[in-house]
Amino acid sequence: MTTFESLGLSEELLRAVTELGYINPTPIQEQAVPVLLSGTKDFIGLAQTGTGKTAAFGLPLLQLIQADQRYPQALVICPTRELCLQIVKELELFKKYQPAMHVVAVYGGSSISMQIRDLRRGVQIVVATPGRLIDLIERKAINLEQIKYVVLDEADEMLNMGFQEDIEAILKNTPERDSTWLFSATMPPAIRQVSKRYMDNPAEVTVGKVNAANKSIDHQYFITQAMHRYETLKRLIDFNPGMYGIIFTRTKLDAQDIAEKLTREGYDIEALHGDLSQEQRTKVMNKFRDKTLQLLIATDVAARGIDVSGITHVINYELPDDVEVYTHRSGRTGRAGKTGICMSIIHQRESFRLKQIERIIQVPMHKLEIPNGKDVCRKQFNHFMDRLLATDISHGDYETYLPLLIEKFADVSKEDVLKMVAAQEFDRFLKYYENSEDLNIRSRDPRDRREGISVDRRRGEDGGAPRERKQFGGSGNYTRLFVNLGTKDGFFKASFLQFILDLSDLRKDALGRIDMKEMNSWVEVDPKAADQMIRSIDGKNFHGRKIRMNPADSAPPRRK
Structure with a gap:
């Protein structure tokens, strides 16, 4: 079995990792460290979150950098403040016997003047979120001309959050870099494009399969009617006493609404969403890490970069649109050799999506009965x-x-x-x-039973009268809106959906289909909610560009 001694690490680093209890490297560490220690090779590492990627790039960085030179030599870019701080915390542990080595975190939501002061004191490694780093570059508060190594950590999440332009601007500002190291859980086309544009014949290592789910996670799903989602969620929580988990919702409105309901019923839970200030977000996360909170409910955007050990359960209140998002959600549990459970609450019309997820993550999903009272x-x-x-009764009188x-x-x-x-x-x-009711959906016709899912294509969800099919942009059931945002802005359908719902404070059921193109998109919305969506989104700024939203059948306003 491979040991850290065989990877070629320095005596100081070996001493530090040994004291931390590290004996055998994880697969990504075993394959990445020897390649990265060369210092001149571009590298792509594909591995799930929680597989030890920070050590995989952090240990080589600490060995390659010249500690006697007090200027930025390495840049680690990551999507969120939480991940930024986590990386710095781990690097501080690894450099225990390298006192001359200095690491600084720069991120939004905190005093930029204090971060500039820390940079001026002299630092070799800068760990940054894209937005704050761009701000520092524009203020000429950081010089990246002598950067030798650039690490893009959680690259897929950064692109999914709309940071592609920022990342490309940062790479353009590091002309003297010897190598670029890209770490990601998945490999969407946008990541491949960045690698082709800014990397030279990179070595590529894949641990497991791209998009594949962690094999130590039990993937479960529960079928109920849409109106019973909340009751099903509550019952699953009650059936798993001692659960320490994250519940994922599509919108911040759902997250806040569910958190308020569960809090009123005595559950230790708080919501994490985009309306929280950085101070409020930090307070919530500290309570969750300390296990003062049993449950955290979050949107995908708000949960980016969260890395908390010991999470036993992840619950999908609704399935995400993108399989990549499902992989990220489920990856919050079953980490560091532990097992975990990912539960999904679905209705019967989503059976085809289960098959899609199962095929891509290459792990079976198990249908379970919703427990009765x-x-x-x-x-x-x-x-x-x-x-x-x-x-324990031994300590009291x-x-x-x-x-x-x-x-x-x-x-x-x-x-x-x-x-x-x-x-x-x-x-x-x-x-x-x-006197609680049965929340499971029972098949009415054995011929329609497929792996426990009741599907009758002639009937509605509840087996009643056939539903009228809602036509895209033509039947009057929806109003069709145009918006000048598309895939070129770094959006996937799921992230775009959440972006417009968060801005408009509408629920998912107010929307129909979304048709995304490279430069523009068309959104179906309930006619009663169309004006609210336009008022909330039209005229807002996205990365310095004004968003334009109007009814698709009306002429767009002329630019002056």
Whole structure:
């Protein structure tokens, strides 16, 4: 078995990783480190999040850089503040025996003047988010002309967030770099284009298969009617006491709405979405990392770069449109050799999408029954009893109170005491589930049963009258809107959907089809919501360009 000693690392780095408990490198570390230590080879590393990519590029950087030269020699670009800080934290651990080596994080939402001050003190490695780095370049607060190594970490996420222009501008500002190292979980066409334009015959290493899901994750799905999504979510949480997880929604409105409902019902949960300030976001994330919060509910954009260890469950409140997004979501659990569970709540018309996801991630998805009320209560009781039996009574002065307790309960049987304890803990819980309904969708016709999914193409979702098919831009069921944003702006359909929903504060069910082209897109929207969407989006700025949105059948305004 390969060890870190065999990778060619320096004595100082080996000493640091040994003290951290690292013995054998992960597959991406084993294949990447020897190549990167050459220092002159462009490199593409494809591996899922949580496979040790930071060490794969961080250890070679710390060995290649000249510690006695106090100017930026390496640049690590990543999508979010959280990932930026995480990378710096790991590099600080690796450079324990290299005191002359300095690493600085620069990111938005924090004082730029303090970051400029840190840069002026002298630094060899800069870890940055794209937007803040562009800001520093424009202020002439950082000189990238002597950068030798550029690392693009989570490259697919950065492009999916619309950072392609920023990344290309940064690469143009590092003309003297010896090599570019690109790490990504997936390889969409936009990443391939960047590699062709800015990399020279890169060595490429793939750990697992591109888009493939982590094999240590159990992928489960539960079929219910759309109106029962929230009840299904609540039941899945209750059936898994001790869950420490992230719930993903399409829009910030859904995230906030569900968080408020669950909070009112006594759950430890908070929402993470685009309306939070950086200070509020940091507060929420600290509470989640400290496990003060049991659950975090987030949109995909808000959750970019989150890296929290020990997450047991990921729940898709709705399936994402893109398989890449599903891979990123599920990859939050089952990390560092641990197992995890990814649950998806779907309705029966989404069966074809399950097949698409299953085919691409190359991992089977298991259909499970939504637990009934009695099953949930039984699971909660067992969990409570296990916690009760495991209670540590060795540190309190309980002996002092024991005679009083014995006297107080002298006429109460052991069975009655247990019932009282259960009633105190579960009275409200039992009443809630006492007459709970079955949330599963049952097949009405055995001929229509396919792997447990009821599909009747002649009927509606609930097996009733046939639904009227909504035509794209022609039937009057939807108003068709034009918007001057497209795939060239770095959007995938899922990220574009969330972008317009977040700006307009509309729900997903207000939208129909989205037709995306390179420069423009057309969006179907409920006629009652069309004016709200236009007011919210038309005239806004996107990367310095004014967004134009108007009804597709009206002439666009003339530019002056």
